[in-house]
Amino acid sequence: MATEQTEAIVLRLIEFSETSLIATLYSRDLGRISAIAKGARRPKSPFDGALDLLAVCRIVVICKSSDALDLLTEAKLQRRFRAASRSLLRLNCGYYVAEVLRLWTDSGATASHPLYDLTLRTIAAIDGTEDPLFAVLRFELTGLRILGHAPATRDCVGCGTRVDTAAARIPFAYHMGGVLCPACRPRQREVASIRREVLQACTRLQDATGGPVEGVGENLYRDLRAVVSRCVCTHLGAVPRTQSLLPTKWVSH
Numbered sequence: 403m404a405t406e407q408t409e410a411i412v413l414r415l416i417e418f419s420e421t422s423l424i425a426t427l428y429s430r431d432l433g434r435i436s437a438i439a440k441g442a443r444r445p446k447s448p449f450d451g452a453l454d455l456l457a458v459c460r461i462v463v464i465c466k467s468s469d470a471l472d473l474l475t476e477a478k479l480q481r482r483f484r485a486a487s488r489s490l491l492r493l494n495c496g497y498y499v500a501e502v503l504r505l506w507t508d509s510g511a512t513a514s515h516p517l518y519d520l521t522l523r524t525i526a527a528i529d530g531t532e533d534p535l536f537a538v539l540r541f542e543l544t545g546l547r548i549l550g551h552a553p554a555t556r557d558c559v560g561c562g563t564r565v566d567t568a569a570a571r572i573p574f575a576y577h578m579g580g581v582l583c584p585a586c587r588p589r590q591r592e593v594a595s596i597r598r599e600v601l602q603a604c605t606r607l608q609d610a611t612g613g614p615v616e617g618v619g620e621n622l623y624r625d626l627r628a629v630v631s632r633c634v635c636t637h638l639g640a641v642p643r644t645q646s647l648l649p650t651k652w653v654s655h
């Protein structure tokens with residue numbers, strides 16, 4: 403058993419007993435953690451309100467070596483996720499980000515500073531003044547890139563040659579993870595056809611370091627949402643439960 407300190411984001415809370423919770427956290431240094439928070443449901447909890455969805459906290463955790471759950475002994479709130487008081491749309495975006503990050507890190511809890519920092523930036527964007535719908539798209543596409551599963555938007559996934567990106571629509575094979583050239587296209591079944599502008603936006607949104615999302619039109623949202631949802635589901639092999647909370651069309655907010 404080792405006692406570790408790190409910073410973490412709360413992804414899920416499950417009631418464990420009358421007084422305890424099981425917290426799923428994504429931490430900066432330890433990756434994903436599932437830990438018992440004893441006494442967290444008591445009125446005067448030792449965690450003092452830090453255990454809340456998408457809250458960022460400093461934690462102390464005793465890591466068990468076996469399959470047993472880790473033990474959370476301390477959580478000090480650094481930043482609360484306040485979207486619930488802003489709008490249902492922002493709150494739903496938060497639920498989705500928490501679920502996708504949990505599913506992405508389900509097997510193998512290796513830490514990833516880029517993924518941790520991306521999530522922090524996304525939470526701040528959803529909680530701030532940025533368009534939350536594009537912040538979520540950027541989270542998904544940048545996250546997929548960090549995980550090594552970014553959709554290939556320029557080079558053919560069959561042979562690696564540069565695809566003619568001047569065409570209005572470009573063949574895209576979800577099961578292969580990207581675009582196809584004219585030579586590889588006939589050999590594949592279930593190939594979608596995606597507008598060039600949508601693929602260009604996918605490329606731009608794979609880089610979350612560039613500050614607020616700019617230059618991506620609201621008129622592209624509907625197609626982008628459909629493409630990115632399918633990329634996320636194909637990679638996970640499942641549909642995130644909260645994906646249905648995201649609007650399929652851009653809505654004013």
Ligand SMILES: [Zn+2]
Nearest residue numbers: 558561583586
């Ligand atoms: Zn090819």
